[in-house]
Amino acid sequence: MIIVKDLHKKFGNNEVLKGIDCHIEPQEVVCVIGPSGSGKSTFLRCLNMLETITSGDVVVDGKNLSDSETNINMVRTEIGMVFQQFNLFPHKNVIENIMLAPQKVRKISEKESRERGMKLLEKVGLSDKAEQFPSQLSGGQQQRVAIARALAMEPKMMLFDEPTSALDPELVGEVLEVMKQLALEGMTMVVVTHEMGFAKEVGDRVLFMDEGVIVEQGDPDQVFTNPQSDRTKEFLNKIL
Amino acid sequence: MEGRFDWVGVIDFLPQLGTGLYYTLLISVVGLIIGFILGGIFGFGRIAKNKVIYGLSSLYVEIIRGTPVLVQAIWIFFALPLITNYNMDSVMAGIIVIALNSGAYIAEIVRGSVQSIAKGQMEAGRSLGLSHGQAMRYIVWPQAFKRMIPPLGNQFIISIKDTSLLSVILVPELMFQGRLVASNYFNAVEIYTMVAVFYLAITLSLSFILRIVERRLDIK
Numbered sequence: 001m002i003i004v005k006d007l008h009k010k011f012g013n014n015e016v017l018k019g020i021d022c023h024i025e026p027q028e029v030v031c032v033i034g035p036s037g038s039g040k041s042t043f044l045r046c047l048n049m050l051e052t053i054t055s056g057d058v059v060v061d062g063k064n065l066s067d068s069e070t071n072i073n074m075v076r077t078e079i080g081m082v083f084q085q086f087n088l089f090p091h092k093n094v095i096e097n098i099m100l101a102p103q104k105v106r107k108i109s110e111k112e113s114r115e116r117g118m119k120l121l122e123k124v125g126l127s128d129k130a131e132q133f134p135s136q137l138s139g140g141q142q143q144r145v146a147i148a149r150a151l152a153m154e155p156k157m158m159l160f161d162e163p164t165s166a167l168d169p170e171l172v173g174e175v176l177e178v179m180k181q182l183a184l185e186g187m188t189m190v191v192v193t194h195e196m197g198f199a200k201e202v203g204d205r206v207l208f209m210d211e212g213v214i215v216e217q218g219d220p221d222q223v224f225t226n227p228q229s230d231r232t233k234e235f236l237n238k239i240l
Numbered sequence: 241m242e243g244r245f246d247w248v249g250v251i252d253f254l255p256q257l258g259t260g261l262y263y264t265l266l267i268s269v270v271g272l273i274i275g276f277i278l279g280g281i282f283g284f285g286r287i288a289k290n291k292v293i294y295g296l297s298s299l300y301v302e303i304i305r306g307t308p309v310l311v312q313a314i315w316i317f318f319a320l321p322l323i324t325n326y327n328m329d330s331v332m333a334g335i336i337v338i339a340l341n342s343g344a345y346i347a348e349i350v351r352g353s354v355q356s357i358a359k360g361q362m363e364a365g366r367s368l369g370l371s372h373g374q375a376m377r378y379i380v381w382p383q384a385f386k387r388m389i390p391p392l393g394n395q396f397i398i399s400i401k402d403t404s405l406l407s408v409i410l411v412p413e414l415m416f417q418g419r420l421v422a423s424n425y426f427n428a429v430e431i432y433t434m435v436a437v438f439y440l441a442i443t444l445s446l447s448f449i450l451r452i453v454e455r456r457l458d459i460k
């Protein structure tokens with residue numbers, strides 16, 4: 001579903017991604033771990049072209065993102081993204097946040113997008129918050145709205161960049177629960193996270209990144225209990 | 241002190257001051273409407289990736305910000321006609337001065353407000369498949385517009401007061417009319433006090449309206 005070939009990304013002279021190769025299969029849940037500054041966010045953001053690619057290829061659902069024929073806006077409708085800082089639109093209430101893109105991009109009627117939005121709110125357990133503004137919600141609720149907003153475009157895959165890192169510990173569970181549900185429904189997911197519990201329980205595969213390369217990957221249980229690389233060992237020792 | 245100041249007699253000169261008030265309001269309103277449009281255009285020009293658009297917008301802003309309004313007024317009314325061979329009437333020149341001047345400051349207000357909206361807002365919009373233009377229109381601009389209101393109100397008040405400088409290019413606005421009356425009838429205290437009160441009435445009304453707008457839009 002996603003094919004990455006020899007992906008390089010430079011900011012000026014600073015090479016942040018130094019040749020990444022990976023395949024992500026349909027319905028797979030891939031967790032990306034690694035130290036701060038290793039390029040996890042940059043990698044994720046290259047998958048939907050929030051960052052321009054310096055060299056290499058990213059092919060999403062058969063479309064090469066660096067191909068000038070590719071309509072990047074259309075590709076992005078297939079890839080939902082959830083940010084660490086939620087990034088809800090503060091001037092719109094919850095249901096309007098969810099309805100905006102379906103109406104403006106997919107040209108779905110107001111009525112239909114509202115119905116779809118309400119269904120998604122029910123799914124993330126926030127039907128009663130439809131008319132509230134983001135500032136009136138807890139962090140966990142905001143992040144669940146952000147997930148619903150991304151799902152409203154009916155994407156084929158979802159990218160999560162540390163979705164629970166900005167949350168108070170007691171709010172992490174409710175967001176992970178929604179993500180777990182999504183995974184069970186067969187959503188293709190790439191999740192940058194430090195939640196090892198989630199990675200073990202839900203993840204099909206773990207990628208360990210360091211200094212712009214994928215150092216090690218494999219089954220979560222294997223990587224966590226029996227890491228092959230010294231760098232992975234060192235990292236896991238620090239965070240566990 | 242009895243009888244030294246004739247406050248009641250000022251009423252006789254109200255028609256002249258009224259004319260002045262009319263031109264002050266005319267130039268302020270028309271000048272600021274044009275200035276708002278200029279500010280919108282050049283404000284976005286200052287954010288543009290295109291180097292030519294950015295360069296021209298910056299040039300305009302820097303020239304206006306770097307020179308006094310008085311010099312701009314005199315240059316447009318006395319110097320420009322010598323270059324273009326076209327004599328402008330003073331009211332027209334006054335409107336141009338206020339429009340060009342406020343336009344540059346409003347451009348900076350627009351730029352600052354748009355840039356103050358966190359990058360994550362644009363990114364969230366783009367990640368949902370909105371085009372740059374759509375994300376600007378539905379996400380960034382509405383938030384930026386709210387933030388623009390207080391500094392915009394401030395600029396409106398400054399520009400209204402700046403119209404008083406147009407008396408030097410013979411615009412028959414409030415200050416010009418006041419000076420005319422005062423120098424003919426030697427009642428400077430009464431007349432200039434009235435002139436000041438008129439300006440205050442305009443700016444206080446504007447402040448009042450702005451406060452209502454801010455409350456309506458719930459701007460902290």
Ligand SMILES: Nc1ncnc2c1ncn2[C@@H]1O[C@H](COP(=O)(O)OP(=O)(O)OP(=O)(O)O)[C@@H](O)[C@H]1O
Nearest residue numbers: 011014016034035036037038039040041042043162
């Ligand atoms: N827009 C940018 N301009 C310049 N440098 C950047 C930019 N974005 C990221 N970088 C640099 O790229 C490197 C990798 O950043 P990235 O955010 O991908 O790391 P990360 O693995 O997500 O880290 P964290 O765990 O802290 O989120 C860092 O050194 C960062 O300073």
Ligand SMILES: [Mg+2]
Nearest residue numbers: 040041042162
């Ligand atoms: Mg990151």
